[in-house]
Amino acid sequence: MFVSLLLVLLIGAIAWAGSAAGFASLFGVALPYLAAAVFVVGMIRRMVYWAKSPVPFRIPTTGGQEQSLDFIRQAKIDCPGTQAGVFARMFLEVCLFRSLFRNTEADARAGLPANSGPGSVYYSSKWLWCFALLFHYCFLLVFLRHFRFFAEPTPQWVTWLETLDGLMQIGAPRFFMTGGILLAALLFLLGRRVFNGRLRCISLVNDYFPLWLLLGIVCTGICLRYFDKTEIAMVKIFIMGVTQFSPVSAEGIAPLFFVHVALVSTLLLYFPFSKLTHMAGVFFSPTRNAANDSRRVRHINPWNPPKQYFTYAEYEDAYRDVMAEAGLPLEKEPDRPAG
Amino acid sequence: MAKLPTPQELIATRPPFPEEHWLDVRPEFAPGSFCYPAKKETMELLHMPNPHEWDPAAEDWGLPENWERILCDAFAERLEKHRSLKLFMDICVRCGACADKCHFFLGTNDPKNMPVLRAELLRSLYRRDHTVLGKLLGRTVGARGWDKSVVKELFHYAYQCTECRRCSLFCPYGIDTAEITMIVRELLHEVGLGTHWIMDPVKNCSFTGNHLGIQPHSFVEIVEMLADDCETVTGIRPKTPFNKKNAEILFITPSGDVFADPGIYTFMGYLLLFHELDLDYTLSTYASEGGNFGSFTSFNMAKKLNAKMYAEAERLNVKWILGGECGHMWRVINQYMDTYNGPAPDNMTLPVSPVTGTAFTNAASTKMVHITEFTADLIYNGKLRLDPGHNDHIITTFHDSCNPARGMGLLDEPRYVLKAVCNNFVEMPENTIRERTFCCGAGSGLNTEEIMELRMRAGMPRGNALRHVQRQFGVNHMACICAIDRATLPPLANYWAPGVTVSGLHELVANALVMTGGKKRTMDLRQEDLPGAEEDGADGREGGE
Numbered sequence: 071m072f073v074s075l076l077l078v079l080l081i082g083a084i085a086w087a088g089s090a091a092g093f094a095s096l097f098g099v100a101l102p103y104l105a106a107a108v109f110v111v112g113m114i115r116r117m118v119y120w121a122k123s124p125v126p127f128r129i130p131t132t133g134g135q136e137q138s139l140d141f142i143r144q145a146k147i148d149c150p151g152t153q154a155g156v157f158a159r160m161f162l163e164v165c166l167f168r169s170l171f172r173n174t175e176a177d178a179r180a181g182l183p184a185n186s187g188p189g190s191v192y193y194s195s196k197w198l199w200c201f202a203l204l205f206h207y208c209f210l211l212v213f214l215r216h217f218r219f220f221a222e223p224t225p226q227w228v229t230w231l232e233t234l235d236g237l238m239q240i241g242a243p244r245f246f247m248t249g250g251i252l253l254a255a256l257l258f259l260l261g262r263r264v265f266n267g268r269l270r271c272i273s274l275v276n277d278y279f280p281l282w283l284l285l286g287i288v289c290t291g292i293c294l295r296y297f298d299k300t301e302i303a304m305v306k307i308f309i310m311g312v313t314q315f316s317p318v319s320a321e322g323i324a325p326l327f328f329v330h331v332a333l334v335s336t337l338l339l340y341f342p343f344s345k346l347t348h349m350a351g352v353f354f355s356p357t358r359n360a361a362n363d364s365r366r367v368r369h370i371n372p373w374n375p376p377k378q379y380f381t382y383a384e385y386e387d388a389y390r391d392v393m394a395e396a397g398l399p400l401e402k403e404p405d406r407p408a409g
Numbered sequence: 410m411a412k413l414p415t416p417q418e419l420i421a422t423r424p425p426f427p428e429e430h431w432l433d434v435r436p437e438f439a440p441g442s443f444c445y446p447a448k449k450e451t452m453e454l455l456h457m458p459n460p461h462e463w464d465p466a467a468e469d470w471g472l473p474e475n476w477e478r479i480l481c482d483a484f485a486e487r488l489e490k491h492r493s494l495k496l497f498m499d500i501c502v503r504c505g506a507c508a509d510k511c512h513f514f515l516g517t518n519d520p521k522n523m524p525v526l527r528a529e530l531l532r533s534l535y536r537r538d539h540t541v542l543g544k545l546l547g548r549t550v551g552a553r554g555w556d557k558s559v560v561k562e563l564f565h566y567a568y569q570c571t572e573c574r575r576c577s578l579f580c581p582y583g584i585d586t587a588e589i590t591m592i593v594r595e596l597l598h599e600v601g602l603g604t605h606w607i608m609d610p611v612k613n614c615s616f617t618g619n620h621l622g623i624q625p626h627s628f629v630e631i632v633e634m635l636a637d638d639c640e641t642v643t644g645i646r647p648k649t650p651f652n653k654k655n656a657e658i659l660f661i662t663p664s665g666d667v668f669a670d671p672g673i674y675t676f677m678g679y680l681l682l683f684h685e686l687d688l689d690y691t692l693s694t695y696a697s698e699g700g701n702f703g704s705f706t707s708f709n710m711a712k713k714l715n716a717k718m719y720a721e722a723e724r725l726n727v728k729w730i731l732g733g734e735c736g737h738m739w740r741v742i743n744q745y746m747d748t749y750n751g752p753a754p755d756n757m758t759l760p761v762s763p764v765t766g767t768a769f770t771n772a773a774s775t776k777m778v779h780i781t782e783f784t785a786d787l788i789y790n791g792k793l794r795l796d797p798g799h800n801d802h803i804i805t806t807f808h809d810s811c812n813p814a815r816g817m818g819l820l821d822e823p824r825y826v827l828k829a830v831c832n833n834f835v836e837m838p839e840n841t842i843r844e845r846t847f848c849c850g851a852g853s854g855l856n857t858e859e860i861m862e863l864r865m866r867a868g869m870p871r872g873n874a875l876r877h878v879q880r881q882f883g884v885n886h887m888a889c890i891c892a893i894d895r896a897t898l899p900p901l902a903n904y905w906a907p908g909v910t911v912s913g914l915h916e917l918v919a920n921a922l923v924m925t926g927g928k929k930r931t932m933d934l935r936q937e938d939l940p941g942a943e944e945d946g947a948d949g950r951e952g953g954e
Contacts, residue, residue, distance in 0.1 A: 073549070116499070123492040126708075129744055129816075131577045131585060133844045136818030137771050138782060141789050142825065148844070149818040151771075163581070169506075170581045174840055176509040178516075178869060180417040185880050188416045188905070190515070190873040192840040198506060202581075262505075271426055271520050272503045272529070274551040276542075343541050348582055351500035356493045357583035362818055365775040368747045373490055375709055377750060379716040380615050382724050385695050388616070389625050396626035398694060399652050401724075 071264065074279035078286045078333070085332035086325045094320035097328040097335075099312055105335035112342025113350060120354050126371040128364040131357040137366075150361050163358055170199040198262070205255035208248040209284075211235065212291070215246070219309040243295060253288050256281060276345060283337050290330040298326050413862055416905055420869070423518035431520055432533070432548065435558050436565040438466045444568055444857050447608035452601060454612055455710075459601035470561065476600045477555050481538060483599045484531075487592050488539065494592055497584045498535040501528060507576035507586070512847050513569050516866030524576035524586040527566050531593055534559070564602055567593040569863065571852035572705070572737075573811035578844055590853075595707045603706065607854035610702040614714050619664035619698035628694045631667050632676075639677050642936060644928030647684035653691035655726050657763060660690050661718060662733025662780075663700040663892035666913070672895045674934040675734060675913025682784070682915060685793075685924050686764050690731065696721035699738040700892060704745070705854035712749035715741055718777075723754035730757075730777040734913050736810035736852065736891035739779060743817040747775045765790040779813075781822040781890060784918060788829045794923035797832045799930055802940045803886035803910075804833040805917070806878050808871070808898065809846035810891035820844070823890050823914050830921035835882045841874035851897040864897065865904050872905025879906045887911050 085097045134145020150156045162168040175195040182189030215235065217228045236244035260281045263273045294300045304322055311318035320328075340346070353359065383401070386393065390404045414422065427434050436442070443465040452460030459473045473479065488495050507524040509515060514522040521527060529551070536543030536552035543552035553559070572587035597603070610620035617624055623631065632649050640646035650656065662679065666672035683690055696717040703710030722730055732742060747753070757776040760769040767786045769778045787793050807827055813819035820843050828834055841847050850868030851857075865872070878884040887898060887909055895913055902909040920933050932938050 120492055120495050120499075123489055123495050125492045126490060127745055127748055129493065129585065129588065131574055131583055131815055132818035133578055133815075134818060135820045138819075138822060139767070139786055139789065142785070142821045145818070163583075167581055169579055169583065170504075172579050172845075173506050174509075176515055176840075176870070178420050178873065180420040182873075185873065185876050187876060187880075188420050188869075188873055189877060190841075190870050192838070198504060202504070266505070267426060268508050268520070268523065269503075269505050271431060272505060272508075272523065272525050274503070276550050277503050345500060345502045348500040348502055351496050352582050354492065354496050355500075355583040356496075357577055357585045357588075362743075363771075364744050364747060365742070365772045365777070366770065368751050368774045371748045374748065375712070377712070377716050379713045379720070380618075382695050382717075382720060385618060392624060392626040393694070396629045398625060398629065399654065 071273075071278045074275050075282050077279065078282040081332060081336055082286055082290070082329045085329045089320070089325040089328035094323065094325075094328055095317065097332045098308065098320050098323075099317045101332060101335045102312060105338035109338040109341055113347070116342050116347050117350055117354075120351070124372045125356045125360070126373060128360050128362075128369040129356055130360045130362045132362050136362055151363050151366075152361055156359060156361050160353070160359055164352060167199055167203055170202060171196065173199055197258070201255045201258040204251050205259060208252040208255065211248045212246075212252060215248070219306050220313055222306070222310055241296070243299075246295075249288065249292050249295070253285070253292065256285050256288060260285070280337070280340065280344065280346060283333060283340070286333045287330065287337065290326055290333065294324075294326055294330060298324060300324055300327050413865060413904065416865075416869075416872070419516075419862075419866060423516070425518070426520050431526060431529075432551075432553060434521075436521075436562055438561070438565070440466065441860060441862055443565065443860070444604035444606050444855065445859055447603035447605050451605075451608045451612045452603060455608070455615060457601065457603065457608075458599050461601045463602070465561075465564070470557070470602065472557065472560065472600050476557075476560070479599050480555060480560070480596055483596050484534070485538070487595065488535075491588070491592070493585065493588050496582075497528065497589060498532050498539070500582050501525065501532065501584055502582075503529075504581065506579050506581065507584075510576045510579045511570075511586075512573070512575070512850055512870045513571075513867045516850070516869040517569075517863070519569075521562075521566050522569055524570075524580075524584075527570060527586055528584065528589050530559075530563055530566060531589060560597070560600070560602075563593050564597055567597065568604060568855060569867075571811065571848045571850070571855055571867070573848040573852060574815040575811065575845070575847065578815060591704075591708070594705065598707055604854065604857075606857035607702050607705045610700075611706055611710060611714065614698050614702065618693075618695045618717065619667075620700055620702055621664045621668050623664060623668065623697070625694035628667065628697055632680075632692065635667070635673055635677050636680055638934075638936070639681055642677075642932055642934055643681060643924050643930065645681070645684065645924050645926060647680040649680065650691045652693055652695070652725065654724075656689050656691035657728050658688060658690040659696070659722050659725055659727040659730045660692055660733065661696055661699045661730060663735040663738060664698045665700065665892035665896060666733060667697070669896060671899070671910075671912050671916070671935070672892050674916040675895065677934050678913065678915030678917075678919035679733060679780070681919040681922060681924065682793075685922060686787070689763065691725060691727070693721045693725065699733055699735045701738060701741045702854055704737055704741050708745075711741060711745060715746055716750045718746070719750050719754055722757055722776075726756050728756070728758045728776075729760035729772075731760075731780060731783060732777055733780050734890040734892065734915065736812040736893055738892075739819065740812035740816035742775060742777050746777070751775065762786055764792050779819060779822065781819065781826055781914060784915070785822045785825045788826060795830055795918075795921045796923050797830050797921050799920045799933070799939060800831045800917055801833070803831065803917075804835060804882065804884050805831050805886040805888050806835050806837050806875065806884045807842070808837075808849070808887050808889040808894060809842055809844075810889060810894055811846060811848050811852060813890060814844055814846045818844075819890075823888075826914055826918060827888055830917045831888075835878050835884055837874040837878050841870060847871040847874065849891075849894050849897040849901060852893050856893055856897045861900070865901065868897070868901040868905065871898075872901055875902060875909060876906040879909055885909055888914050888917060890914050
């Protein structure tokens with residue numbers, strides 16, 4: 071955990087020192103270009119890598135009643151029989167984290183009064199679902215809000231978003247709720263990895279690093295808006311230059327901005343090589359994106375090996391005499407009559 | 410078999426997580442923690458790669474010289490063949506939602522039984538050979554290389570997963586540990602590591618047609634005996650058609666139902682039901698196995714054992730296949746059979762119930778219908794005369810088997826039937842039934858005696874749920890639609906909820922079935938007296954005609 075924290079701090083420090091020492095264009099121009107290219111190419115390559123392997127079998131995890139007799143009600147979303155059902159299932163999975171919503175916490179006790187003996191208890195446990203959902207949506211909204219910097223004039227929908235986001239009307243500049251929720255959600259996701267023994271056991275650098283990185287991005291972002299206030303107009307001109315492939319001088323922009331940009335770039339660079347590819351991967355998941363119709367429609371396996379099995383003819387050859395004795399019908403009568 | 414701890418002790422003595430990082434911990438192969446290895450001759454007969462004698466408790470497992478090359482290549486090949494594997498290796502975020510969804514984890518508290526970590530065992534190897542960061546940074550990012558102790562670890566935990574898919578239901582990306590376990594088992598078979606309890610049935614099924622190795626004449630004899638028992642109970646001796654050409658329907662069920670108590674009563678239930686319907690059907694001694702232990706071995710072995718179904722349907726010129734109550738058999742039929750061995754032979758047609766005329770369009774391609782679909786349709790159309798009073802001495806609950814629940818979605822058909830044949834039906838708690846059902850603790854080829862304590866641990870969530878309804882509602886019976894369940898649930902019930910009996914669904918159907926021309930029932934299919942049957946029974950016949 072600390073290794074990944076140090077790593078994020080180190081990246082931040084290098085960006086800070088570098089931009090202060092006059093290499094701002096390295097962190098503000100070259101690095102983002104590189105990161106964007108690696109992200110796009112890397113993600114495409116990863117998806118091609120997945121797509122190259124076939125889905126030999128139709129293996130949806132059925133989460134409800136199959137399509138069956140007319141008087142039995144099918145769970146059309148959790149056990150879809152059609153593409154429309156699959157679409158609904160995937161929509162709920164991707165947009166509302168439906169599977170995670172099922173989450174429970176299980177506990178077994180040696181003595182449970184209701185059982186007068188051992189028993190299991192299941193609690194509803196929606197915290198992970200709740201904070202995961204908050205994190206992803208706030209991250210999306212924060213990302214969209216940044217279009218203020220990517221387009222001139224600022225699109226109308228961005229202004230609406232900002233109005234909505236600042237609805238609480240706290241402070242000046244107005245406090246954006248998404249930023250605060252994003253920070254809280256990240257701290258929750260990090261906290262459970264630190265304080266929950268099971269999570270601590272399964273967590274790797276690969277899990278802490280993106281969390282610290284995102285925390286770094288959110289914290290520098292918040293600082294840039296509320297505390298170490300950046301000259302917004304200059305930043306916009308600078309970013310517009312980058313997005314239109316005619317970079318302008320970065321002079322006068324605080325080093326913290328370049329720390330922010332460097333951390334975002336690191337995220338993009340890291341993305342295609344990490345678990346963060348779940349963003350694209352969820353759409354490929356064969357237990358979710360297929361209809362449970364394999365008895366109705368034949369699914370083809372491109373590498374289906376040839377059939378090799380103990381044939382009936384071999385079986386009868388092996389057991390012809392005893393089969394005749396048992397009075398079983400035969401394809402070929404035994405040489406000597408049985409008995 | 411070692412003495413089992415009491416259920417209370419079993420729960421109380423689950424060890425805490427080890428202090429060390431999981432990468433530094435290796436499993437101990439104490440007796441009772443592993444299934445016995447497959448015999449060398451068995452593996453040779455099946456042409457499995459690198460057959461050899463070995464002992465899980467020994468230091469040296471006798472792996473072939475180039476074992477690492479074999480495993481690396483086999484793994485790379487599986488990645489090319491299965492998108493699921495690539496994806497499941499890449500996209501897990503280790504959110505931990507799956508952790509306490511696994512019955513093995515709940516029962517053992519072994520961190521590596523958390524589905525996420527079970528997959529990490531393989532994922533760590535994937536990182537080293539197939540990811541940029543893993544190649545560069547190694548252990549820092551959770552990558553590790555193969556060594557012999559890793560092979561042992563994979564074996565240990567691939568046989569502490571019953572491929573029940575409960576974790577995949579809760580995973581936000583649908584990562585399916587069953588898929589990973591299946592592939593790990595495939596890899597282990599490449600270096601000659603398999604278990605006796607799985608490979609012996611596979612061998613039997615390959616050469617005699619069924620897991621138990623029952624030869625054709627014995628199969629006939631046993632079924633005839635069961636038909637005799639049917640007569641004792643009902644006064645009617647059901648037909649027992651074997652290998653009959655041009656029958657309308659081929660009936661296939663797990664061989665466990667022919668052989669083992671209490672599955673035999675379910676089988677008697679089938680015979681009586683088909684007789685009462687005067688169904689034009691046949692059993693087959695060649696395709697005398699519905700189950701498929703090959704599916705616990707490798708995809709190709711599953712295909713090989715499954716091939717007999719269509720082959721026999723073609724030879725006997727039947728129109729469609731009716732399948733008995735079995736869990737993994739139906740996972741294979743629903744999700745694999747048509748892909749493996751389809752398309753169905755030309756002589757087969759869209760399954761239509763000859764009794765009700767209902768077309769089973771959901772099985773239009775495989776042309777194989779589940780017996781509970783068939784029976785539910787009969788009951789819905791009023792084609793069965795049922796007296797659920799014959800089952801009044803039981804208060805039953807229903808155990809959803811993992812495979813029909815999460816690999817098929819067969820949930821309400823058996824309930825529909827059960828409610829029609831039993832007056833007293835109580836569901837277990839909602840987190841333990843339907844798509845969230847818990848495994849019996851011994852599916853996927855783990856139903857062997859030598860790991861009984863482990864089975865009881867893995868069966869804890871199911872056991873506790875059963876105990877709950879036993880205490881709260883006086884439940885004394887559990888119905889199921891799986892042959893493995895019928896073998897594994899009786900010891901589980903005996904341990905966690907003593908006094909609860911287990912049966913297949915069609916045993917209860919036949920108990921309630923009023924047979925045309927049959928005698929008044931004074932006993933159930935197990936030839937146990939029906940309470941109250943003595944007093945009011947006078948004329949001795951029922952059903953009329």
